[in-house]
Amino acid sequence: MANRRGSCSAQAPCKLRAAQQADSSHSRSSRSSRTASPHPGRNASPHPAGRIASDPADAARTASPVRESKKETRRRSIPIQVLRVNLLQLQYIDITSQVFSARYLLQLRIPDGANDADLMRDFYDNEPVFPQDTLRPGARWFMEQIEFPTALSLVFNGKKVVQMGRHLDIVVKVTGTFFEHMELHNFPFDIQRITTVVSFACAEEGIVPVHFVEESLATAASAVGTDTFALSNMWKLYPGMNLSVKQLRPMPGTTYPSLSFAALVIRKPSYFIANTVIPLSTLTFLALLQFLLPGARADQAATTRITYSVTILLTSATYKLFVADHLPAISYLSVLDRYALACYMLQVGMVAQGALLGALITSTDEPSWPTDDADIICGAVFLVLYCAVHIYYPWVAITSRQRDLTAERLIFGRGKEIPADTYCHYRETTSQVSGIITNAELAV
Numbered sequence: 001m002a003n004r005r006g007s008c009s010a011q012a013p014c015k016l017r018a019a020q021q022a023d024s025s026h027s028r029s030s031r032s033s034r035t036a037s038p039h040p041g042r043n044a045s046p047h048p049a050g051r052i053a054s055d056p057a058d059a060a061r062t063a064s065p066v067r068e069s070k071k072e073t074r075r076r077s078i079p080i081q082v083l084r085v086n087l088l089q090l091q092y093i094d095i096t097s098q099v100f101s102a103r104y105l106l107q108l109r110i111p112d113g114a115n116d117a118d119l120m121r122d123f124y125d126n127e128p129v130f131p132q133d134t135l136r137p138g139a140r141w142f143m144e145q146i147e148f149p150t151a152l153s154l155v156f157n158g159k160k161v162v163q164m165g166r167h168l169d170i171v172v173k174v175t176g177t178f179f180e181h182m183e184l185h186n187f188p189f190d191i192q193r194i195t196t197v198v199s200f201a202c203a204e205e206g207i208v209p210v211h212f213v214e215e216s217l218a219t220a221a222s223a224v225g226t227d228t229f230a231l232s233n234m235w236k237l238y239p240g241m242n243l244s245v246k247q248l249r250p251m252p253g254t255t256y257p258s259l260s261f262a263a264l265v266i267r268k269p270s271y272f273i274a275n276t277v278i279p280l281s282t283l284t285f286l287a288l289l290q291f292l293l294p295g296a297r298a299d300q301a302a303t304t305r306i307t308y309s310v311t312i313l314l315t316s317a318t319y320k321l322f323v324a325d326h327l328p329a330i331s332y333l334s335v336l337d338r339y340a341l342a343c344y345m346l347q348v349g350m351v352a353q354g355a356l357l358g359a360l361i362t363s364t365d366e367p368s369w370p371t372d373d374a375d376i377i378c379g380a381v382f383l384v385l386y387c388a389v390h391i392y393y394p395w396v397a398i399t400s401r402q403r404d405l406t407a408e409r410l411i412f413g414r415g416k417e418i419p420a421d422t423y424c425h426y427r428e429t430t431s432q433v434s435g436i437i438t439n440a441e442l443a444v
Helices: 002-036 048-052 056-075 139-143 214-218 270-292 301-324 335-360 373-412 420-432
Strands: 078-094 099-110 151-164 167-179 191-200 210-212 221-224 235-251 254-267
Touching: 078 167, 078 191, 078 214, 078 235, 078 254, 099 151, 099 191, 139 151, 139 167, 191 235, 191 373, 210 254, 214 235, 221 235, 235 373, 254 373, 270 301, 270 335, 270 373, 301 335, 335 373
Parallel strands: 078 210, 078 221
Antiparallel strands: 078 099, 099 167, 151 167, 191 254, 235 254
16 A cells, blocks of 8 residues: 555656646747747638638738729629600790700610619619619619709609610600700701700719610610691701710719700791891882982972981881890891891991982982982992892802701601510510500600
8 A cells, every 4th residue: 555655656746747848848839830920820720710810911802802893893884775765745945045845755775784683673662772882773773863964944754664674774754944055047047956965973983884885876766756746837847866975074084974865946937037038128128219209408308318218227127126036145147137237238328328419419400319320320239239138148048058957867867666576575575564664655
């Protein structure tokens, strides 16, 4: 018994020293491993704590490709194809204010949009919001970014996003009053482009850019509702439309995609011919008849002759004011302005001629101005000028109108109806999605 106790007591210090040596060797190996690897997170460790304790710089580099991928996905521009643009009704044209009122139907397409989960994310949301994550917004959010920069007042009659197979179509019906820069050089034989611009409030330099596909304009169905044109007694509405893709630059470094579509209206000048041109022409011709009146200062005949000419001159000035009330405050002269000014200057010349000759001719017992050589020569000169004015200005107006009309017809074409197969596809799709779009809205 005593021997066993002695042996156990003798072995205890040995075991204690062995344990201490083992702990010492483990500590040295741990210190050497930390010295050799200043970034322990880079060493493969089977324990999760080894991955948690990784270097923050490594974590940032690991997450950076993911963020870059999401950023590139978000920056990818959304293509917008133009399916159709219809001028449903041209309601009003105001030349003086340079505005017009119209109702349009637009149908735009996001190709393969139904296969994009981001674009479908708000398909059933009535109030789409911009996402707070790094993904792109949905199609309905893009629909809410549609703007009409030239609109003075605007009412959206309907805005919808319709799934057409693998595509997403944006259908917009709008009524508004739009500003238009009227070209009045050839008034009242002028031809006007009724132009409207639609854009997306998504800058091409922004995080969610949008662009119109210009190639889609060649197959876009554009038409003009000529049957519902209420101003057909004053204008002729051309059945074709002109579509073009443009860019809006409200400030340097900011570009917004835009689509411009224009209709053509041709003025019927009969109203201004009957109420302005013919009266001015008649008054100027009557002013020529003053050369048939006798002129003698003794019996106040010269005074009567000048009074006659001045009365006609004032009447012509009244008609000039009538023309001015039907034109905007423009900085150039139209054809009608130049014609009225020419007639006015002819009448001023006749009044001046009567006054000067009346002062120069010496009174005799029985003077007679119509038989005076100077009076006859002046009358012939004014007659030639009158004929030249009434030949030159109609020729200028007619030739300019034909030239402009020929050029515009080459640009506008005749207007295209929607293809039959596309219309059948629309009907099949709308029969499956009831209440989204009606056949009446698809009709031209």
